[in-house]
Amino acid sequence: MSAAATGLGHRTSNARMLHRPAVGRPRYRLVCLHHAGGGPAAFAPWLRMLPDDVEIYALRMPGRDSRLGELQHRKPAAAVAEFLGIVGPLATDDVPVAYYGHSMGGALAYELYRALAEKGAPEPLYLAVGATAAPQRWASLPARLPEGDARQVLVDLLRAYGGTPPEVFDHPELLDVALTVLEGDFRLYDDYRPTLPPGPVGCPLVAFAGARDGMVATDDVRAWRECAAGPFAFHLLDDSHFFVESQADRILELLGDWAPMASKDTGAAPVTRTCT
Template sequence: MVRRPWDVECPDAPVRLFCLPWAGGSAVTYRRGWPQALAPDVDVHAVELPGRGAEFGEPLLRRVEPLLDVLTARIVPLVDRPYAVFGHSMGSMLGLELTRRLVAAGLPEPVRMFVSGSGMPGRRPRTEGSPLHELPENEFREWLRKTGGTPAEVFRNPELLDLVSPLLRADFELCDAYRHRPAPPFACPVTAIGGDDDPYVPVAALAEWAEITTGPFDRLVLTGGHFAFQEHLDRVHAFVAAALRTAVRGLAPTPAGPAA
């Protein structure tokens, strides 16, 4: 049997964590280290997007709604226990909209949401001038190099870069086309994570995420740029694990007293 990227990693864990990638990312970015760091208390489910990883060859989706249709169909059967959501950059927007879809379908809210490398989606343009997906190829690749989210080995391999570039353009087009629509806030706790030197998301923008919940909100500010969470994975893993242990304890029923 071929293992699919949405297969359950740790089916006996009390809480399931859905992890959504950034533009150009794939499920493999979360499969490396996350399940091992959070086991056995958290089942890490790395969400794959069409056109990458095990989904390579599937059409790239350039609008949010069709992508959410695909992801919702895959995720709904896995919401059979308390769950949480983690997303970075584009993944934060997808995590927000996917959660809204799940709740609209009658499923419970997550016990916790973690959003990284993003202010409120759709609040501000990503760039001045032409949208990123419309840049000439040489300018687009230079922007990717400066951003730091694309591994250096990709730039050393022209054939690999030729494969990655269309995927990234599709994701940036998806982000550029996204329009935020107000919706009722959740009640679950929300944590916004960011770098203190992120040129795209100032620390002050993290506070915008408080608007999506009536519950507790906090920030985790790390040293670094747009991918600061990747530079401090041990700290992020520890933070997420502790937050989810607390969330699950809060849901546990009170043990019955001794029999009379």
């Protein structure tokens, strides 16, 4: 059993990411972008479950965790520019890279993919999004940030959406931090205006939806199919919006179908899949 499988894999961290290096030369790198109001801890189960020859970068946006003293990004372009500075060098060497973004992170992962493509970076192994509406559906989505005095509404949203530890609601200081982060991320979310028509995704595109997601409609996630210029897969999971943690094993199992593209031995590509 590998160190990663036992949860003993070596981890490093700095202000901008949670990083688990590979043991030896990486077979590929997985870059993860978290949801609104969250952080890289959402991907902690992934660090334990992925094989130890996979290097993982779970990026952290400012205004939370070890970046608590930093101002949150107000514009999506600023977030993408920061991520580009981190990921750009990784995307241009000879180790393949894959991307997964959840909810707001999915939109940012897509924009990061486009920014890298414009700079001539090689196509990644895959671009995967979870609980994220396709770009062409974004204009019809309701605003996330309530008008007026939003505090109680945001508290209710934190409770309804799940994903927030129960003890946060019992400590005013922790709750204030959580609400500030969520409000800032929702402003970023509401400000996002993808360029239309959406640019085609040439690498394999994988979309995950939660069957009981009260925030993002299944059809809006399935619509990523229209963005795919290459292989596309859609997976409907029996879960709510924050399945990034609760369904980690299933997500990684399904994404593993695309990992042979990074094989050091065969270079074999996976079979093309279609939307289900």
